[in-house]
Amino acid sequence: MDIESAGHALIRPGQLLTDRGALSTAARWTQAVSEGDGVCMVHLSQGVDPCELTAELREHGFRASPNHVLTGQPLFFGGPASRPFPAEPVHYRPGRSRSEVTVGLLDTGVAGHRWWADADWYEQAAEDAPDAVEGAQAGHGTFIAGLLARQAPGASLQVARVLDGEGVGDEAAVIRALHRMRGRPPQVLNLSFGGHTFDDRPPPLLADALAELSDTVVVACAGNTASDRPFYPAALGSVIAVGAVDSSERRRAPYSAHGSWVDACARGDWVTSSFLEQGEFAGYATWSGTSFATAVVAGTIAAAAHDRPARQAADELLSLRETRQIPDLGVLVPSSL
Structure with missing residues (x-):
């Protein structure tokens, strides 16, 4: 896998993301340049450190970043957050009511499932973002789609695949997907993945891409790092960062990230939802992680936005006057699952 460690972050070696204005300054270190869907990627000459070059370009006022690797959460951390377990079928029947709300889901894609067999959005999703069927996290997007469907009955999903079957993607792929969403932006956007940056500073190009979706409420997982280190994109100021509480909904789940930058939390432990039909799984799984609290x-x-703007619904949900707080995790959002 084309990944290397840069300090305490993961990056794609030899790749740097920047705006077009920096190309002439970076030319002496450049082997090739590719551009498309809002991303300008510089392929660096052998031996050039993308983190060092990023720092130099930023000193000259350019927006630049290594191509950080982003992973679905629960990847890489042990305990109950590490893998899905087979589960008995969940008796859920989709209602006939329709909502005008669309929820964007950037993840591993969404597989077919009885819960949305007749949903209008699934045909387009299957064409645009086929599910990765091999890998430890192949069912990650399908699992999250089920949580969204049950929390916001009648809402449509707008699906883009940015993670592979192992739950791994990168900043460039996410920026491209966000760029393509600008023509038809969803009211709510679920990002159940992320990563650390090499310098713990916000990734500017990813922040720019999210800012372009100015009317979309972006909700992202705080990560399964069990630390207070900022995890992006959740730690961006414009994003609702979500941590996980245990099944009692009273205590922080031991794997959940936490800190002043986390805005909200929900149950992430031993959640059951839709899954792939393969191997020991019969379309359902139980899984744990901040990914699922995010959904x-x-x-x-999304459910509250059926009769009001999504941003108003989010503001009301996070109001300190009417909601319970969990220390270092923000507002508790009770689960109806």
Whole structure:
């Protein structure tokens, strides 16, 4: 896998993301340049450190970033957050009511499932973002789609695949997907993935791409890092960062990231939802992680947005006057699952 460690972050070696204005300054270190869907990627000459070049370009006022690797959460951390377990079928029947709300889902894609067999959005999703069927996290997007469907009945999903079957993607792929969403922006956007940056500073190009979706409420997982280190894109100021509480909905799940930058939390432990039909799985799984707490929060906002702007629904949900707080995790959003 084309990944290397840069300090305490993962990056694609030899790749740097920047705006077009920096190309002439970076030319002496450049082997090739590719551009498309809002991303200008510089392929660096052998031996050039993308982190060092990023720092130099930023000193000259350019927006630049290594191509950070982003992973679905629960990847890489042990305990109950590490893998899905087979589950008995969940008796859920989609209602006939329709909502005008669309929830964007950037993830591993969404596989077919009885819960949305007749949904209008799935045909387009299957064409645009086929599910990765091999890998430890192949069913990650399908699992999250089920949580969104149950939290926000009648809402449509707008699906883009940015993670492979192992739950791994990168900043460039996410920026491209966000760029393509600008023509038809969703009211709510679920991002159940992320990563650390090499310098713990916000990734500017990813922040720019999200800012272009100015009317979209972006909800992202705080990560399964069990630390207070900022995890992006969740730690961006414009994003609702979501941590996880345990099944009692009273205590922080031991794997959940936490800190002043986390805005909200929901149950992430031992959640059951839709899954792939393969191997020991018969279309359902139980899984744990901040990924799934994120879907609870995003779905709750989407449900409330059926009769008001999504941003108003989010503001009301996070109001300190009417909601319970969990220390270092923000507002608790109760799960209806």
